[in-house]
Structure formats: structure tokens, C-alpha cells
């Protein structure tokens with residue numbers, strides 16, 4: 001019996017789901033509209049199925065199925081067949097500025113939706129397969145939720161609150177419908193579902209393992225990109241630093257101020273070799289800038305009298321140490337760092353001969369660095385100094401939340417170099433194996449479910465048939481037994497179990513005509529008094545005892561004893577002559593007497609009188625019986641307890 005209170009609930013939930021996704025489509029971003037439309041179609045086809053409009057339901061679910069299959073293919077097809085960029089271009093066709101990963105829901109959500117769209121499409125009796133689909137769908141949604149909580153980098157679920165609500169409502173409606181519809185299928189389904197669910201759980205565990213491995217690899221890629229970049233930057237700076245040091249020391253041998261021409265020539269060589277050097281200057285012992293060569297003519301010289309510069313020069317002249325003077329703006333857009341090198345060793349009392357300053361353009365330095373990196377589009381590189389962003393590759397793509405930072409030293413300044421992979425790159429790097437494994441595992445679970453379900457059903461049907469057969473066989477046997485009993489009763493006397501008169505007549509007539517024989521009529525003497533005195537039960541007992549005693553000698557002679565009626569018995573001895581009949585009759589009379597059954601009339605033991613007749617050419621049983629009866633009568637007349645021939 002369906003639960004009347006639950007009958008309308010799935011329909012209501014289905015309508016609410018459609019309403020929720022409708023709101024999403026109206027107010028949501030175009031980014032969500034692809035998934036939103038797919039979900040709306042699924043909701044609609046489920047609703048139509050509930051309203052028993054099966055054909056329309058099937059039709060409306062087809063576009064949703066196509067979309068979901070496309071999503072699934074994008075997860076599982078190897079890169080060598082269809083690469084990430086091809087998929088990305090395909091999804092670019094959807095209106096609005098959407099990235100592939102923003103349009104496509106996660107594999108778990110995609111498969112959940114696929115499971116929801118299957119019942120109206122494929123199965124004539126969806127309630128048979130739907131229990132598994134529904135349970136797996138719930139399981140997938142839960143896994144998605146857990147995944148979301150556990151990982152730093154995650155593929156988006158693709159769900160917004162309204163679409164999440166829609167999915168939840170659709171699943172709930174299906175679950176309630178199932179609960180209502182299962183009825184007699186519940187038992188085989190429970191077993192099949194248990195087997196299949198085990199397969200699903202194993203699949204999900206393996207998928208989870210594979211997925212985390214893959215995520216680790218993807219993250220590792222971004223991490224190693226950061227390492228490579230900082231190493232490369234370190235190497236580049238070391239080379240440049242060496243060159244700058246050698247340049248500074250080369251002026252040791254030049255007495256006094258370097259000649260303008262020579263300074264010019266040698267500085268130009270440095271500027272040519274190192275494009276990030278903006279200008280090279282010479283400070284004399286009095287810390288005045290005496291020589292400057294700039295890359296760009298007419299450019300304003302770098303600052304010479306700021307606290308940072310003074311401090312840097314103090315280092316150079318005071319301790320003969322290389323130093324740097326913070327970050328400064330050469331002009332509005334260009335940021336530089338000043339690196340100061342001593343020409344010779346000086347001291348507090350006697351400063352060195354001078355210092356060489358190199359002003360490096362940070363943007364040029366980092367651009368050079370970027371040029372050494374492959375696939376710079378896939379990462380955002382940022383460089384910070386004292387929390388201040390100095391440089392960024394300015395990638396406009398959506399970025400992953402993961403940043404990998406390293407420390408790089410320039411002069412005595414520390415820079416933080418960070419790499420941040422783009423979502424495009426991370427998606428392109430994700431292997432299709434976990435999704436493939438998930439899909440194969442679920443397909444296997446589905447097959448297992450079907451096989452187990454039909455096996456169970458056949459088994460229960462088979463045992464039903466076996467039971468019905470057994471019942472039928474028992475019934476037939478009972479009928480045969482009843483029939484035999486009826487037949488037996490038609491030919492026998494129930495009390496003494498002896499053949500009755502009818503059977504006797506047939507039997508005796510048959511044998512009499514071919515072989516002759518003798519008839520014996522046996523009558524219990526004064527039987528009425530037994531009944532009257534002891535009651536009918538004792539009378540019945542006497543009848544049984546006499547029958548038992550009389551049948552033995554008759555049957556031993558190949559004859560038949562029957563109850564003739566009342567307390568009278570008749571026997572036929574085939575082929576018997578008078579002697580044999582007399583012998584047999586006498587034996588019966590004697591043995592009855594020996595039973596020692598109390599006879600109330602005489603006060604002695606029970607007795608019988610027997611009259612007998614032989615065929616002697618007479619072949620009519622009736623006549624023989626009549627003759628025997630006459631003899632019996634005479635026996636009674638003669639005083640009973642005796643045998644009497646005719």
C-alpha cells in the first residue's frame with residue numbers, strides 16, 4: 001500500500017527544485033547558466049516522469065544527458081585525443097566570459113547529475129535500478145562535500161547555493177519516491193544494493209587516493225616552478241654581481257678620478273651586457289657623484305643625498321663593504337635599486353678612493369628572469385620587498401589559491417619571489433585517470449547491482465515455483481490416497497477391515513466358475529446378548545477378534561473371508577472339497593472358542609456356528625451361500641457352537 005502522506009511530497013519537492021534553479025537562472029551569473037540549464041532540464045524531466053508523461057520526460061532529458069556526457073568526456077578522455085585547450089575553446093562558445101573550469105562542475109557532481117538523468121531515460125522500470133542510482137548519487141554528493149572540506153586546492157563543485165539546493169531537493173524527491181515504490185522488490189534490491197555499494201565505496205576510496213596523488217603532483221609542479229625561478233634568479237644575480245664587482249675593482253689601478261672617456265667606454269660595455277643596469281656612477285672620497293653613464297640619455301640621475309644613499313656610502317667607505325640603497329623611484333614608473341661597490345678597501349680614518357654605484361631597473365631584471373621561464377603564462381610571478389609589491393607578471397587569468405614563495409637576496413636586500421599557478425594550468429595538469437577510475441568503478445557497481453538483483457529475483461521466483469510444485473505434488477498424493485481409501489471403503493468393512501459382501505461376491509464368483517470351491521457361513525452365537533450386556537463397543541471388539549481369528553485359516557487355504565452383515569461372516573475356499581471345508585470350519589470354531597471371550601448368555605466363552613457347502617458342480621455363488629445358510633440354520637437349531645455341512 002503506498003503511503004498516502006508521501007504521495008504528493010516528491011512532486012512538491014521537484015517543483016521547489018525547479019523553482020530554485022529558475023531563480024538561479026534569472027539572477028545568477030552567465031557562468032552558472034550552463035550547469036543551471038542542465039539541472040533545470042533534469043528537474044523538468046523528473047517532474048514529467050512523475051506526472052507519467054514518459055515520452056516528453058525522455059525528450060527533455062536528452063539535452064541534459066548530452067551536456068553531462070560532454071562534461072564526463074572532458075574528464076576522462078586522454079590529453080593526446082582532446083587536449084585541455086580544445087575543451088577550453090569549446091566551452092568558450094558559451095556566452096559570457098567564462099573559463100572552462102568555471103562552466104564545468106566537478107566530476108562528482110557531474111556523475112551525480114548523470115545518475116539522476118538516467119532513470120527517466122533508460123529504464124522501463126526505473127524503481128528497480130533507481131535505488132542504487134539514488135544511493136550512489138547521495139554518496140557522491142557527500143564525498144564532494146568532504147573533499148571540499150579537506151583540500152586546499154579543489155576543483156570547483158560548480159554549484160551555487162540555489163543549484164546545490166536544487167540537487168538536494170531532486171535527490172530527496174527521488175529517495176521518497178523510491179521508498180514508496182519499492183514494495184515487494186525491496187528484498188532482492190537490499191542484497192544487490194549492499195554488493196554494489198561495497199563496489200562504489202571501494203571505487204570512491206581508490207578515486208580519493210588517486211585524486212590526492214594527482215593533486216599532490218599538480219601542486220608539486222607549481223612548487224618546483226617557484227624553486228626553479230628563484231634558483232635561476234639567484235644564478236643570474238650572482239653572475240651580474242661578479243661582473244659588477246670586477247668592474248669596480250678594475251678601477252683600483254687607475255689613480256684619481258677615472259677619465260670621462262674611459263669611464264664612458266667601460267660603462268657602456270656593462271650596460272650592453274646587463275640590460276637591467278640603468279646607470280653606473282662614480283662617487284669620490286668626498287661622496288660626490290663625479291661620473292655617471294645612463295642607459296637613456298637625458299635621464300635624471302639617481303638620488304645621491306638621501307638617508308639610504310648616505311647609509312650605503314658609509315658602508316662602502318667606512319668598511320669597504322658592498323651595500324645597497326633600498327628601492328627608489330628613478331621616475332614615475334621605474335623602480336630601481338642602488339648597489340654600491342668599493343673600489344679599494346677603506347677605513348673609518350682613511351676612506352677608500354671611491355665607490356661605484358649601479359642602479360638596477362627592477363622591472364627589467366624581473367622581465368629577464370621571466371624570459372628564462374617557460375610557460376610564464378601559466379604562473380603569476382610576484383616580487384615583494386618589505387611587504388611592498390615590486391613586480392608582477394600581471395597575468396589576468398584566474399589564479400589558484402596556492403602561492404609558493406622563496407627568498408632572494410640582492411645586495412643586502414631581501415626579496416620575496418612568489419609563484420602562483422593559474423587555474424588553467426592546474427586543470428590542464430590534472431590527470432584523467434582518477435575520473436576514469438571513478439566512472440569505470442561506478443559502471444561496474446551498476447552491472448554488479450543488475451546481475452545480483454536479477455539473480456536474486458530469479459532465485460526467489462525459482463523457490464516459489466519449487467514450493468508450488470511441492471504443494472501440488474502433496475495435493476495429488478493426498479487425492480490419490482483419498483481415492484484409494486474411497487475405493488478400499490467401497491470394497492471393505494471398516495470395523496473388521498475384511499472385504500465386504502460385494503467384493504466377496506465378485507471374488508468368489510470369478511474363482512468358483514473356473515475351479516469350484518466351498519462356502520462357509522460363520523455366525524456368532526447369541527451376539528445380541530453381548531451387545532445388550534456389555535454394550536456395542538465390546539460387541540465391536542468381539543467382531544474384530546472373531547474376524548482376525550477366522551481369516552488366518554481361510555487365507556492359509558488360499559481363500560477369502562468377508563463380513564457378510566451384522567455378526568455374520570462368509571468365506572470362500574477355492575477348489576476346496578467337503579473335507580477341507582469341514583477342517584477349516586472346525587478350526588475356526590475351535591479358535592474362536594479359544595479366544596475366551598465372555599458370553600453372557602451361556603456364562604461360558606464366545607462360540608460360533610458355521611454352515612458350509614461345496615460346489616459339487618454347482619457354479620452359482622448365491623445358491624451356494626443359500627445352501628450354507630441352510631446348514632448354518634440347522635447348526636443353530638442343533639444347539640449352536642458347531643459346524644454343519646449341507
Ligand SMILES: Nc1nc2c(ncn2[C@@H]2O[C@H](COP(=O)(O)OP(=O)(O)OP(=O)(O)O)[C@@H](O)[C@H]2O)c(=O)[nH]1
Nearest residue numbers: 523524525526527528529531536537539540566567
Ligand atoms: N456391536 C455390534 N453389534 C451388531 C453389529 N451388527 C449387528 N449387530 C447386532 O447383532 C445382533 C444380532 O442378533 P440376532 O440376529 O438376534 O442374533 P443372535 O443374538 O446372535 O442370536 P443367534 O444368531 O440366534 O445366535 C443384533 O443385536 C445387532 O444389533 C455391529 O456391527 N456391531
